[in-house]
Amino acid sequence: MAHFAQLRNRMVEVQLAGRGIRDRRVLGAMAEVPRERFVESGFEEFAYEDGALPIAGAQTISQPYIVALMSEAAELNPADKVLEVGTGSGYAAAVASRLAGAVHTIERHGDLARVATQRLAAIGYDNCVVHTGDGTRGLPEEAPFDAILVAAGGPTIPDALKEQLAVGGRLIIPVGGFEDEQLLLRITRRSEAEYDEETFGAVRFVPLIGEHGWAEDGTRSASNHVPGRARFGSLTEMISAAVEPLPSFDDPAFGASFDRFARSRVVLLGEASHGTSEFYRARGAITRHLIEKQGFKIVAVEADWPDAAAIDRYVRRRVSHGPTEKPFERFPTWMWRNADVAAFVEWMRKHNEGKPASERAGFFGLDLYNMRSSVAALLGYLDSVDPEAAAVARERYGCLTPWQREPSTYGRAVLTEGYRKCEAEVLRQCQEILTKELDYAANDPDSFLDAAQNARLIASAERYYRIMYYGGAESWNLRDTHMFETLGHILDAQGTRSKAVVWAHNSHIGDARFTEMGAVRDELNIGQLCREKFAGAASLIGFGTHTGTVAAASDWDGEMEVMRVRPSRPDSYERLFHDAGATSGLLEFRRDESLRRRLLEPRLERFIGVIYRPNTELQSHYAEASLPQQFDSFLWFNETHAVSPLGPQHRPTGVPDTYPFGL
Ligand code: SAM
Numbered sequence: 001m002a003h004f005a006q007l008r009n010r011m012v013e014v015q016l017a018g019r020g021i022r023d024r025r026v027l028g029a030m031a032e033v034p035r036e037r038f039v040e041s042g043f044e045e046f047a048y049e050d051g052a053l054p055i056a057g058a059q060t061i062s063q064p065y066i067v068a069l070m071s072e073a074a075e076l077n078p079a080d081k082v083l084e085v086g087t088g089s090g091y092a093a094a095v096a097s098r099l100a101g102a103v104h105t106i107e108r109h110g111d112l113a114r115v116a117t118q119r120l121a122a123i124g125y126d127n128c129v130v131h132t133g134d135g136t137r138g139l140p141e142e143a144p145f146d147a148i149l150v151a152a153g154g155p156t157i158p159d160a161l162k163e164q165l166a167v168g169g170r171l172i173i174p175v176g177g178f179e180d181e182q183l184l185l186r187i188t189r190r191s192e193a194e195y196d197e198e199t200f201g202a203v204r205f206v207p208l209i210g211e212h213g214w215a216e217d218g219t220r221s222a223s224n225h226v227p228g229r230a231r232f233g234s235l236t237e238m239i240s241a242a243v244e245p246l247p248s249f250d251d252p253a254f255g256a257s258f259d260r261f262a263r264s265r266v267v268l269l270g271e272a273s274h275g276t277s278e279f280y281r282a283r284g285a286i287t288r289h290l291i292e293k294q295g296f297k298i299v300a301v302e303a304d305w306p307d308a309a310a311i312d313r314y315v316r317r318r319v320s321h322g323p324t325e326k327p328f329e330r331f332p333t334w335m336w337r338n339a340d341v342a343a344f345v346e347w348m349r350k351h352n353e354g355k356p357a358s359e360r361a362g363f364f365g366l367d368l369y370n371m372r373s374s375v376a377a378l379l380g381y382l383d384s385v386d387p388e389a390a391a392v393a394r395e396r397y398g399c400l401t402p403w404q405r406e407p408s409t410y411g412r413a414v415l416t417e418g419y420r421k422c423e424a425e426v427l428r429q430c431q432e433i434l435t436k437e438l439d440y441a442a443n444d445p446d447s448f449l450d451a452a453q454n455a456r457l458i459a460s461a462e463r464y465y466r467i468m469y470y471g472g473a474e475s476w477n478l479r480d481t482h483m484f485e486t487l488g489h490i491l492d493a494q495g496t497r498s499k500a501v502v503w504a505h506n507s508h509i510g511d512a513r514f515t516e517m518g519a520v521r522d523e524l525n526i527g528q529l530c531r532e533k534f535a536g537a538a539s540l541i542g543f544g545t546h547t548g549t550v551a552a553a554s555d556w557d558g559e560m561e562v563m564r565v566r567p568s569r570p571d572s573y574e575r576l577f578h579d580a581g582a583t584s585g586l587l588e589f590r591r592d593e594s595l596r597r598r599l600l601e602p603r604l605e606r607f608i609g610v611i612y613r614p615n616t617e618l619q620s621h622y623a624e625a626s627l628p629q630q631f632d633s634f635l636w637f638n639e640t641h642a643v644s645p646l647g648p649q650h651r652p653t654g655v656p657d658t659y660p661f662g663l
Contacts, residue, residue, distance in 0.1 A: 004036050007048035015050050016068045023072045029098035030068050035061075038091035038119060057109045059206055061089040062151060066203060068095075070172045073186050073200055074147040076100045083142070083164070085135030086151030086208070090116030090128075096149065097128040104128075104142050106135040108210065136210035138164040145169055153182040153205040155220050155593055158212035165189040174205045176590050177597075178218040183590040185260075199260045201536030220594070238595045239580035243587045243636060249281045255289025257586060261539040261633075262294035265499055266487070266530055270506035270542045270631070273608035274332065275551030275560075278584075278640045279543050280340035287501045288347060291361045295499060299348070300364045300487050302504035303328070303336050305457050306373035308365025309450050315348040316360045318446055321381045325373055332610035334551050334560050334645035342646055357446075364490050366483035366504070366526075371461040372404040374454040378433075381451040385440050389432070396425040400462065407461065411469025426462045430455040449493045453486060473522045480508060484529040502526065506542050506631075507607050514629035515605075527630075542631035544606075546578040548640040552612035562642040566614050572604040573627050577636045584637045589628040596628045603627070 012031045021027060036047035038061055043053050052060040070092070076082065076099035084093045087107035093116070097103045105128065107113040113132040120128050131139060135150070136158045143164035150161070150173040161171055169189050176182030184200040207214045214220060247253045261267045269286060271279035290296040301308060307327035313320055328336040345363070352360040375397050382390035399422040403410035433440075433455045441448035460482040468475040483504070491498045502509060504526060512518035512525040530538040547567045551560050568574030576599075577587075589596045604622040613620045627634060 004034060004044075004047070008035070011048040011050075011064055015065050019065060021065070021068045021072055023075075025076075025099055026068050026072045026095075029071065029095050030064065032098055033091065033094045034123070035064065035091055037123060038089040038094065055089050055112070056115070057112055059088050059109070059112065061091050062205075067092045069200065070149050070151075070184070071095055071099060073172050073184070074149055074170050076147055080146035081142070081144075083135075083139055083145045083148045084151065085138075085148065085161075086206075087113055087116045087130055088151060090119050090130065092149065092151055093128050093130070094120060094123070094125050097125045100127075100147070102127050102129075104131060104139055104145075106131040106133055106139060108132070108134055134210035136160065136208060136212035140164065148172070150174065150208060151205065152208035152213070153177070153203075154208035154213040156212075156591075157185065157187060160212055162187060162189070162195060167191060172200075174203050177593045178207050178214050181590075197260050198263060200263060235595075235598055236576055236580040238592070238598065239576055239587065240582060242592045242595050243577070243580065243582040243585035245582070245585045249285040252289070254282075254285045256293075258286045258289060259294065260588070261541070262290060262296075263537070264539040265491070265534050265537040266502060267296070267500075267539045268502040268504065268509035268527055268530060268541065270504065270509045270540075272506055272542075272544050272606060273550045273552065273565075273612070274335045274505065274610045275608075275612075275643050276545065276548075276640045277338075277340055277643045278545070278637045280338065280344070280643060282543070282635060282637075283501075283503050284340060284344040284347070287344070287503075288351075290499075290501055291348075291351065295497075296501050297359075297361045297494060298364065298490055298498060298500035299361065300366050300490055300500050300502045301336075302367055302483070302508060303365040304367050304370035304373070305365040305453050305486070306370050306377045307336070308363055309377065311345055312363045312450075315345060315363050316352055316357070316446070317349075321377075321384045321447060325376070330370070331557050332553065332560070333647065334643055335610060337646045338551075338643040339646060340643060362446075362490075364486075366486045366502070368457050368461045368464060368479060368482050371400070371407050371458055371465075374457045374461070375400065375404065378451055378454040378458070381447060381454075386436070389436070393429055396429045397422075397458070399425055400458070403465070407465045408468065410462075410465040411467065414466055414469075422462050423466070426459045430459045445493065449489070453489060456486070456489070457482070476523050480523075480525045481529070483508070484526045487526070487530075488533075502530075505607070505609065506544075506605075507609075509540055510542050510625070510630035511540060514602075515625040516623040539633070540631045541633045541635055542627070543635045543637070544574050544577060545636075545640040546574050546638045549642040550608060550612055550640070551642040551645060552608060552610060554611065554613065556611065558611075560645060563612050563614065565608070565612075565640070566617055568606060569604055569618070569622065572606060572622065573599075573625075574606055576603075577634075578638055582636055582638065584635075586633055586635050588633040590632065599628045600626050605630075 008031055012027050036044040039047050039053050040055055052063045055061050080100040082096050082100045082103045084105040087093055087105040093103050093105035110132045113130050117130040138160045144166035145164055146166055146169050148161050148171045153174040165171055167189050171187040174182035174184050181202050181204055184203045186198045188196045190196055246257055269283045310327040379390055382393055433452055464475055464478050508525045509527040511528045511531055512523050513528055517523040527540045547565050549562050550565050552563055553560055602624040605625045606621050608621055
């Protein structure tokens with residue numbers, strides 16, 4: 001017994017507290033319930049291992065962590081009345097019985113229900129009643145419930161369970177594939193008719209079988225269909241039913257629709273072009289909400305670090321070290337110097353006003369193209385904190401001087417003209433700054449992060465321009481790895497609870513492994529690296545459009561033009577959304593497993609960057625991808641419009657002429 005108590009305490013410490021379960025009552029209940037008495041005979045010695053175990057009827061007793069996670073998500077109070085669906089061994093019901101006033105648990109296998117009843121009685125947990133039956137119908141005679149925990153994965157959320165929640169009640173349920181991964185959801189009943197929804201990451205449960213769940217063979221039960229949705233409808237009918245319409249950007253409900261991603265460490269918001277107003281406005285509305293209501297304090301964008309740092313100083317009211325250049329002066333200026341970004345920047349500054357420095361939301365750039373400004377900013381910083389070190393750095397960076405304005409020629413020069421490489425110097429300089437963190441960062445950690453990132457950027461950029469000359473995947477991979485590592489440094493600088501929203505093109509934030517880029521060209525990207533590092537705590541949201549206008553150039557360094565976007569091709573994902581008739585809305589793939597499966601087969605997807613060439617659109621802008629694997633969700637706008645650039649010739653009326661975009 002003492003031996004099991006020891007194992008139990010260790011399980012609580014390592015598997016639960018160590019993984020982020022914080023609720024002390026949940027940790028206490030997990031430390032109290034003897035799991036060894038709920039496993040099959042002969043499995044006692046494995047009772048505190050970190051996994052599910054088999055029980056009778058080809059079912060499982062859930063992994064301790066999952067039981068704790070669901071109990072924590074349910075926020076159980078001592079007076080609560082709880083329903084658990086899927087009694088299995090009775091273990092999770094026993095844990096709930098320690099946290100709530102009364103627990104009803106229902107199991108479809110009579111044999112399992114009988115054994116669970118005996119176990120619970122033997123231990124003396126007398127506030128727990130076991131029922132036999134189909135839990136997808138709930139337990140109407142005992143409703144309403146303060147919490148409902150479903151321990152098996154269904155294809156959708158059964159309405160019967162939502163209806164049996166008390167107002168304020170929480171339903172915790174895994175929804176997704178049959179014998180496949182599901183998404184753990186919490187549905188909170190806000191009023192008679194309103195429900196909020198949040199996600200708690202990917203899980204894997206046995207199937208929920210019943211009238212409002214799966215049929216035994218893995219098809220959906222006949223009654224489990226949203227009225228009006230044909231059972232085997234066409235793909236466009238299924239998309240039409242699954243796309244959730246969204247209100248206008250200014251309606252607070254727009255941002256609130258993204259609360260489901262709020263538990264993520266990083267929410268990555270894409271775009272299908274660099275010049276579309278709706279994409280920027282949607283990202284602005286989502287990000288404002290996540291900052292205001294959900295504790296996100298980092299906005300990290302596909303922009304050059306030193307340029308974004310100027311915006312960050314403006315929005316966080318930080319001081320500048322030395323002279324700085326106006327941000328975003330280089331091609332393609334409209335990508336950040338546009339009315340939608342300016343409005344968002346003004347909002348950030350206002351939001352931060354009056355808040356202590358640690359509470360302010362910051363604006364950061366992930367990209368490495370503006371090496372010249374990084375060198376200038378870093379030297380300015382060193383001049384102010386350590387003039388001797390500044391002199392050494394000046395000498396070291398001197399070897400880059402001939403290429404600072406046109407760094408793309410550096411690779412060729414190194415290769416063909418026998419120039420000395422700057423690699424060793426820039427690396428040494430970067431290492432030296434990083435070792436000075438204790439001295440430099442004490443008074444002003446934000447300026448130190450800025451300087452350290454500039455030093456890292458110069459080292460990455462030196463290598464980037466050197467290898468860019470060869471073309472191929474290596475320079476793309478270096479750039480995306482640099483952007484991903486920069487994101488990591490920004491998150492680290494704000495501690496373990498920091499959360500970031502990333503704004504970058506779909507080609508950077510959609511998991512490259514499920515696109516031609518990854519599969520054929522061996523390219524990786526930020527989205528893939530985030531999934532590998534943060535798993536379920538990264539949410540990848542792609543954006544798409546059918547037609548409209550876009551701000552773009554015909555050639556690199558060319559003039560910005562407002563161009564018509566051709567209607568999407570008949571063989572593209574975009575055309576499916578268009579044919580589905582949705583003007584705008586969000587499709588979360590894991591919410592509808594049959595649709596997700598039908599969309600898996602790769603199709604064409606359109607990628608417009610800063611260049612748009614409608615005449616060679618297929619070759620220049622379409623690539624194959626598997627959309628539901630590339631992204632977790634897809635935000636759709638059927639018709640979109642070009643951004644309004646901020647420039648003397650284009651300044652729209654009503655946009656204030658202020659720093660940092662002042663012209
Ligand atoms: N909570 C359990 C425990 O702690 O041991 C684990 C349950 S196991 C993962 C899922 C259980 O859900 C299985 O015993 C399965 O028979 C049951 N189940 C599946 N569909 C059900 C339904 N419609 N109604 C009631 N029980 C169901």
